[in-house]
Amino acid sequence: MNIAFVGLGIMGLPMATNLIQAGHVVTGFDVSPARMALFDGKTAAGAGAAVAEADLVVTMLPDSPQVEEAAPEIAAHGRPGLLWADMSTIRPETARWAAGLGVRTLDAPVSGGERGAIDGTLSIMVGGAEADFAAALPVFRVLGKTIVHVGPVGAGQTVKAANQLVVGGIYGLVAEAIVLLEASGVDPGKGLDVLAGGLAGSRILDLKRKSMIAREFAPGFRIDLHHKDMGIAVAAAREAGVALPLTGQVAQLVAAARAQGHGSLDHSALLKVIERLNS
Template sequence: MATVAFLGLGVMGYPMAGHLEKQGHKVTVYNRTTAKAEAWAEEHEGGFAPSPREAAEGCDFVFSCVGNDDDLRSVCLGPEGAFAGMKEGAVFVDHTTVSAKVSRELAEAAAEAGIGYVDAPVSGGQAGAENGVLSVMCGGAEAHYAAVEPVMAAYGKTVKRLGEVGMGQTAKMCNQICIAGLVQGLSEALLLAEKSGLDGEALVDVISGGAAGSWQMVNRHKTMLAGQYEHGFAVDWMRKDLAICLEAGNEVGASLPVTALVDQFYKDVQTMGGGRWDTSSLLARLKAFS
């Protein structure tokens, strides 16, 4: 069993850290809001620290799941950052969805300190984190990945190395592109069904087992048909991710027209006051514009 730290206890990080503790690892957590770290420590009989540096001291592995590029830099760098407290040979594993650029930047800083670095964004949402069945897309040196892969199995159903640092984030961008297109297509189908007098539930029952089927269709159609969006992955976060997708596309010369279009549709949802709605709220936008 390993000695680990987990930085960031949001809807994903809180249960992920819990799975590590349940597997017998010695876990110390850090969260910007200390009360949440204290609550986690009380619930899981683990420890908490007032700074990333103190949480990381003496750990074999340090995991993070925070908000964006700047949040990640803040928990890694500086005198109170995790890198300042990590022992030589330890491995830092980042589960945040950030740009491949910042992952490579931080990997270089980690290497200078004698620390390994693995970028490991996840897919599966809050339910996947709570149930310990996330898909984990990893980039990093083979030795660093091999060391941490058995530990990530505590919450990862599928854990895979896809190349050097940055490739995990690139894979996550591909994942978000697929989701954006799928949700828009599903929204248009459900709108057409409704406008045509076709029962949406019956429609999904027929087509979900065929070539049109998807996780989004199976898991989101009921709430979409009911106009319920106060759950799941927020539009605000999806727009952050799609901005990274579009920037990455520009960097390598990949045309992403559907991604750019759906990103603007999500901007409309934000204007409607739906920044915290689930990404399936593209259907609400269609209804408002129909």
């Protein structure tokens, strides 16, 4: 398939690379020349130029404003029948707005972080028409392992909001567990090894317990982005008319991490916030 890929960041670059390795022709674009230089495929001067010959365009952008900026170019320069899979994490209402621009649109945010993007094991939650989902499925299968059509346009972003509130909550609780274990004189490595093998086990414990204990917070997914995502989750709850008190607390912890200057660190750096509360 002829694919345009807009957004070659921490997630987008390995995803686009995996598509090339799977045999697709990929034309990439990113606003950062440095990121463009890392890409092994064809490159374009802008989003419009990237999509001009594409059957499918994938966008992996930081937030709703960037998607809103790229959307008119995609709609103006795409060929008739172009399919657009926006894999960014944005507001559900932005996804619904984009669907009104005359392009076949899927909102397909992902979970799994940089490691999942590199390994092609992302979870992909997809909103949009069933026929469009079926058309994009061969591409999604290159990028992920768990791929679910969750409903109409916007539904994918709502599921991603739910994902991010759970991920943030688990990071906060793992951070509190580390602080409790260390303050009690218990080896946190051994303690978390036990937790990871029981009912408290999680993907986060599997992947991040050692780096959290070592206070290694190189970003796989930055606090700045999780702060944005928690804002989406809180807004989605307000729009749905439901109270999510734990989500509100997690959103404040993530906001505190950002306010304390940790925005560029991995979201596991919530541990630094819990430690500061106890210092």
